[in-house]
Amino acid sequence: MKTMNGLRVALGVAIVAAAISAWAQDGASAQASAGTAVTASGGVTxxxxxxxxxxxxxxxxxxxxxxxxxxxxxxxxxxxxxxxxxxxxxxxxxxxxxxxxxxxxxxxxxxxxxxxxxxxxxxx
The missing domain is CATH 3.30.1340 (Histidine-containing Protein; Chain: A;)
Known part of the structure; x- marks a missing residue:
């Protein structure tokens, strides 16, 4: 039973991490499409x-x-x-x-x- 709860928590953490990562990437691509973003290396679009x-x-x-x-x-x-x-x-x-x-x-x-x-x- 403890193993199942541990797996559920680990799965929940993985899903939350993936969602946060996807949300952060969408925000960066929205800025880039607006033409105001700076690239990861610090350059201009x-x-x-x-x-x-x-x-x-x-x-x-x-x-x-x-x-x-x-x-x-x-x-x-x-x-x-x-x-x-x-x-x-x-x-x-x-x-x-x-x-x-x-x-x-x-x-x-x-x-x-x-x-x-x-x-x-x-x-x-």
Whole structure:
């Protein structure tokens, strides 16, 4: 009889432990699906990283817009982490360095790679 009671208690403890474990995992997956969770290793979720990249890209575009001497119509900005890649064309060679310097001055940017070229007029 004592053995049966011991088995019942052990089985009850196992069921409660499994239920608690399943409940904790459901809560973590709900947070992850909301895009606000941090991974077990302390990293940021993919959704949060994409949002941060978009925000940094918008900051760089906004900084370029403040400089009226820069024609940013054919410039493309890509942000990954805190690194920024600038591609496209500018009408004047002096704008290449100016664009890179403006991008470096944006808060959150640690490195800038510029692949800008000078736009050639048609027929040349």
């Amino acid at each position: 993919a959704k949060a990283a994409r949002q941060a990249n978009r925000a940094l890209r918008r900051k760089v575009y906004a900084a370029l817009a403040k400089h009226k001497e820069i024609d940013a119509g054919d410039i493309s900005i890509t942000a990954k982490g805190s690194a920024v890649l600038i591609t496209g064309t500018v009408p004047d060679a002096s704008q290449i360095n100016t664009v890179a310097e403006v991008a470096k001055g944006v808060a959150g940017v640690t490195s800038v790679t510029s692949k800008l070229t000078v736009q050639r007029p048609f027929g040349q």
